[in-house]
Amino acid sequence: MREVGRDDTDAHLPQVHEARNPGMALDLDWVMSARANTSAIERRAATLPGRRSVKKDYQAAWLLKAITLIDLTTLAGDDTAGRVRRLCAKARQPVRQDLLDAMGMGPIHTGAVCVYHDMVPTAVAALDGTGIPVAAVSTGFPAGLSPLPLRLAEIGESVKAGAREIDIVISRRHVLTGNWQALYDEMKAMREACGDAHVKAILATGELGSLRNVARASLVCMMAGADFIKTSTGKESVNATLPVSLVMIRALRDYFDETGYRIGYKPAGGISKAKDALTYLALIKDELGNRWLQPDLFRFGASSLLGDIERQLEHHVTGRYSASYRHAMA
Numbered sequence: 001m002r003e004v005g006r007d008d009t010d011a012h013l014p015q016v017h018e019a020r021n022p023g024m025a026l027d028l029d030w031v032m033s034a035r036a037n038t039s040a041i042e043r044r045a046a047t048l049p050g051r052r053s054v055k056k057d058y059q060a061a062w063l064l065k066a067i068t069l070i071d072l073t074t075l076a077g078d079d080t081a082g083r084v085r086r087l088c089a090k091a092r093q094p095v096r097q098d099l100l101d102a103m104g105m106g107p108i109h110t111g112a113v114c115v116y117h118d119m120v121p122t123a124v125a126a127l128d129g130t131g132i133p134v135a136a137v138s139t140g141f142p143a144g145l146s147p148l149p150l151r152l153a154e155i156g157e158s159v160k161a162g163a164r165e166i167d168i169v170i171s172r173r174h175v176l177t178g179n180w181q182a183l184y185d186e187m188k189a190m191r192e193a194c195g196d197a198h199v200k201a202i203l204a205t206g207e208l209g210s211l212r213n214v215a216r217a218s219l220v221c222m223m224a225g226a227d228f229i230k231t232s233t234g235k236e237s238v239n240a241t242l243p244v245s246l247v248m249i250r251a252l253r254d255y256f257d258e259t260g261y262r263i264g265y266k267p268a269g270g271i272s273k274a275k276d277a278l279t280y281l282a283l284i285k286d287e288l289g290n291r292w293l294q295p296d297l298f299r300f301g302a303s304s305l306l307g308d309i310e311r312q313l314e315h316h317v318t319g320r321y322s323a324s325y326r327h328a329m330a
C-alpha cells in the first residue's frame with residue numbers, strides 16, 4: 001500500500017523520463033490506497049518554517065532564485081490592459097538594476113505572468129521577445145462550474161491567443177463525491193485541449209475536505225496528464241498551506257517513483273512574504289531535490305510576493321528597508 005506521508009527509502013529506481021508526462025490509465029487501486037496521516041503531516045509542517053534559515057549572501061541568492069520561479073499574477077475583476085502591461089514590465093525587470101549590479105547579478109525575470117483569459121493578448125504583446133511565458137487561468141476560473149464544452153473552448157481560445165501555459169480548475173464535486181473516473185476524464189480532456197501548452201491542475205485544496213482527498217486528486221490529475229499540480233486559485237478561504245504542500249509533494253514523489261515522470265508543483269494563494277518563499281524552497285530541496293527547483297518544475301503563484309522579496313534584497317544591499325508601497329506590482 002502506498003501511504004502518502006510515509007518516510008521510507010525506496011530501493012526501486014524508475015527509468016527517468018525528461019519528456020512531458022503523457023499520463024497513464026486511471027489506476028483506481030493506487031488512488032484508493034493513498035492515505036494521509038493528518039496529525040503526522042501537521043506536526044512535520046509546524047517544524048518547517050525557519051528550520052533551514054539562510055542568511056546574508058546565501059539568503060539573497062535564494063531570494064533571487066525565488067523570483068525566477070514566480071508566476072507573477074493578477075487575477076482581479078478590475079484588471080485593465082494598463083495594469084497587465086505594468087505587471088509585465090515588472091516580470092521583465094523584477095529587481096532594480098542598481099540592486100542587481102550591487103549583487104553582481106545579470107538580468108533575471110519571473111517564471112511567467114499569469115492572467116485571466118481576456119488579458120492574454122495584452123500580456124503576450126507586452127512580453128514579446130522576452131521568452132517569458134503567459135499563463136492563462138481558463139475553464140471558468142475560479143469555480144470551474146461552467147459547462148465542460150465551454151471550459152474546453154476557453155482553453156482553446158487562450159492557447160490561440162498565445163498562452164503557453166493553462167491553469168485549469170478541477171471540479172471539486174468530483175473529488176467530494178469520490179467520482180475519480182469523472183475527474184480523470186475531465187482532466188484528460190483539458191490536457192488534450194491544451195495541445196502543446198502545459199497544463200497546471202488547480203486542485204483548490206481548501207475545498208477538498210481532507211488531506212486524503214488532496215493526495216487522491218493529485219494522483220488522478222497526474223495520471224490524466226497534468227504537467228503541474230497547483231494548490232489553489234487564491235480565491236478559496238484557505239489557499240496554499242505547508243500540510244497540503246507536504247501531501248502534494250509526496251504524491252509527486254510517488255508518481256515519479258512509479259513512472260519516472262517529474263510533475264511540477266505550484267503552491268499559490270497567500271504566499272506574500274520572502275521568508276515563506278524560503279520555507280517552500282527548502283521544503284522542495286529536502287523532499288524532491290534540486291532538479292525540482294527549476295521553472296519547468298516549480299512555480300509560486302503569487303501577486304505580491306515579489307514586492308516583499310525586492311524589499312528584502314534592498315535591505316540586503318543598502319541596510320535599509322523601504323516602504324512596501326514603493327514596490328507596487330502593477
Ligand SMILES: O=C[C@H](O)COP(=O)(O)O
Nearest residue numbers: 234268269270301302303
Ligand atoms: O495563482 C495565484 C494566486 O491567485 C495569487 O494569489 P495571491 O494574490 O494571494 O498571491
